[in-house]
Amino acid sequence: MLRKIIPYALLRGKYLRTQSIVSSTKSCYSLPNVNGSFCNCSSNKLIGHLVSVNDSGKISLSANSSPCLRLFHCTSLSSRKCWECGDVLTACDCFCKCGKIQPVGQTLTYFDALGYPHPCVEIEPHELTQRFREVQKRLHPDKFTQKSSYEQKLASDASTFVNRAYSTLARPADRFQYILSLNGYTGDTTEKEKMDPSFLMEIMELNEDVHNTCKYLCNKNPGDPSPSELGERIQKLVCHISGKIEEEKKNVIRLLKESKWKDAQHTLLRYRYFLRTFEQLEARELCWKGAGVSIKLPTGPL
Incomplete structure (x- = not known):
């Protein structure tokens, strides 16, 4: 027993x-x-x-x-039928074998739309652009001038979806947020309130440095820093902020690959804070040139 x-x-x-x-x-x-x-x-x-x-x-x-x-690759998720011939399609098929364009599938992701077999945390910009152009070639309005109004509407909808997909995936911050949303994590409304006070203080001081340095660009007064001095200050800010952006970006990529969604969302917020500060600095580019200041900016998307 x-x-x-x-x-x-x-x-x-x-x-x-x-x-x-x-x-x-x-x-x-x-x-x-x-x-x-x-x-x-x-x-x-x-x-x-x-x-x-x-x-x-x-x-x-x-x-x-x-x-x-x-x-995530939607070919393994569901199937549907062509509205014209009734042939079975995957959710990713934009065209049937009979040549008819299909409605955008409800389970289609931005990665699917541009031919990626699964969500990619890191994407090579040139490859993304090539994929985008190839897809849009098939959806060009000139190819549907002799088609029915229904097919023209489907082509327009698909083109809009592909444009949105490209715009999102081309920007790392938006791509990271999209991957989080695919995994059901859109962030908490109180997430910003949980930011480390010392980090928020760092951001505030950086914004003040950007403001105080750039104010000399538009209003030149006696005793203000020379163009060369301003150039050194601004270049130092550019290097410092872009370095912080790259650091946080690497952290987000690592956390996404490890499926640590909550930590990735929190780090993505830090990443976005530094991005916004850099954008404030970058927005003064015309003022730099007007003041005779030459600044070297990072190449490629931050």
Whole structure:
């Protein structure tokens, strides 16, 4: 009798721990797979577990469905039919084999629209631009002048979606936020209130430095710094702020790849703070040139 009770107790304990794992998984929207790409775990499609006991009394868990959580690439998510010929399509297909353009799929992501098999945290700008141009070639209005008004509307909708996809993915900060949103994390309304006071003080002081340095550019008075002195000050600010931006950017990339969504969202806020400060400095570029100040700005998107 004792031999039967002990396995049952162990089984029940294992079951309760399993239930705890499944329960805690409900707040987890996606995880990286073994290849480093992102997978999505919907809260209503949790992987169930079966508890089994072998002849030796060893308890084990086995999945009753595939343990590989679904990829974002929408070809694995759903299918639909062509409105013209009825052929089966994936959610990513913009055109059917019969040549008819299709409505934008509800599960289509910006990455899908531009041909990426899964969300990419890091994207090479030139490659992104090439993908964008290739897609837009097929959606150009000239290709639909002889088509029905319905097809013209579909092409216009698809083109708008692709434009929005390109605009979002081309800017690192927007791309990072989009990946977070795909994983169900859009940030907390009180997130800014949780920022470290010392960090907010650092940002405030940087903004003051930008303001105090740039005010000499538009209003030249006797005793003000010379153009060369101003150039040195501004260049130092540019290097300091852009360095901070790159540091936070690397942190966001690392956290996203590790699927640490909350930490990534918090770090993304820091990243955006430095970006806004840099944009204030960059907005004075015409004033620099007017004052005879030459500044070297970073190349590529920050």
